[in-house]
Amino acid sequence: MSENKTYYFDEATCSFVEVKKSRKRFYVQLAIAGAFAVVLASVVTWGLDTVVKTPEELALLDENQALQRQLRSVNKRIDTVSDELEKLQDMDQEFYRTLLNAEETPEDVLQAGVGGSNPYPEFNRFSTSTSTILSRTASKIDQLERQILLQNESYRELTSLAEAHEVQLAEMPAILPVNGHITSGYGSRFHPVLKIRRQHPGLDFHASVGTPVYATGDGVIEDATTGAGLGRYVKIEHATAGYVTVYGHLSRHAPGLRKGKAVKRGDLIGYSGNTGLSEAPHLHYEVRDLQGNSMNPLYFLAPSMTPAAYEKLLKEAESTTLLFD
Numbered sequence: 001m002s003e004n005k006t007y008y009f010d011e012a013t014c015s016f017v018e019v020k021k022s023r024k025r026f027y028v029q030l031a032i033a034g035a036f037a038v039v040l041a042s043v044v045t046w047g048l049d050t051v052v053k054t055p056e057e058l059a060l061l062d063e064n065q066a067l068q069r070q071l072r073s074v075n076k077r078i079d080t081v082s083d084e085l086e087k088l089q090d091m092d093q094e095f096y097r098t099l100l101n102a103e104e105t106p107e108d109v110l111q112a113g114v115g116g117s118n119p120y121p122e123f124n125r126f127s128t129s130t131s132t133i134l135s136r137t138a139s140k141i142d143q144l145e146r147q148i149l150l151q152n153e154s155y156r157e158l159t160s161l162a163e164a165h166e167v168q169l170a171e172m173p174a175i176l177p178v179n180g181h182i183t184s185g186y187g188s189r190f191h192p193v194l195k196i197r198r199q200h201p202g203l204d205f206h207a208s209v210g211t212p213v214y215a216t217g218d219g220v221i222e223d224a225t226t227g228a229g230l231g232r233y234v235k236i237e238h239a240t241a242g243y244v245t246v247y248g249h250l251s252r253h254a255p256g257l258r259k260g261k262a263v264k265r266g267d268l269i270g271y272s273g274n275t276g277l278s279e280a281p282h283l284h285y286e287v288r289d290l291q292g293n294s295m296n297p298l299y300f301l302a303p304s305m306t307p308a309a310y311e312k313l314l315k316e317a318e319s320t321t322l323l324f325d
Helices: 022-049 055-099 107-111 128-172 299-304 307-318
Strands: 007-010 015-018 183-184 188-192 195-199 203-206 212-214 217-229 229-239 243-253 268-272 282-289
Touching: 015 229, 055 128, 183 307, 195 229, 217 243, 229 268
Parallel strands: none
Antiparallel strands: 007 015, 183 203, 188 195, 203 282, 212 268, 217 229, 229 243, 243 268, 243 282
């Protein structure tokens, strides 16, 4: 078969002249055709990869979408738990700390936020949607952990305060030390033995010799001995509450009572008598602070009595005429 030839019309000679093929031009055309074929193949391949997925790629895509849905669900649950923790923090601040007279937790500590503009750079290699949801989830989990740690620490502090408060309440000298009427109140009185007017630092209760006398609050025996003015007496230290109670003019101490012994409110500590500077059988009862300053015992009896009973006790203390010490 004869090869195809190409001619062009030469106007100068008014004849057709055969076009002689250049080898260089041939190679250039061949290179252009090859390049075009490569580009076309690449475009087709890219298009097929974009549109047509292999089973493995489809499975991975489905798995990724399922994980994102799960993470969004987890985020919602974290938000719910975080809201409940904030309610506990509010109760902590507004109720428990007020009740136990504790300092409030600073607001900047309560926020427990995550610092930095991008605290999770390791997620940057993923797609924008994946990186965003992973960063958001990690941030919420970190904040939740800090909230839990903060609340645990707060509860430990409040538990310690509550235990101390419970001890303090148990130590308060809040009951009557003896079954008897008040014969002399707290304040300036004329002493029947010394025949001078001076401060009466406690309450006197009428009680015949041998009447049981009880500790008015939990504490430790500071002294159980005999002195010149109070005769046979007992001192109880209520260290946590910050008070000392004194029981004077006893006829005898309770068996086994000794310095350093712990006693509970209502424990028997002795029996009333007429020892020391006393004119008649009675119990002299005092409440002092830890520095030795006397306080009116009536103020401590109100919580353990009905309003009517306390009002009656006040009238007894104010209208007493029998002075025994």
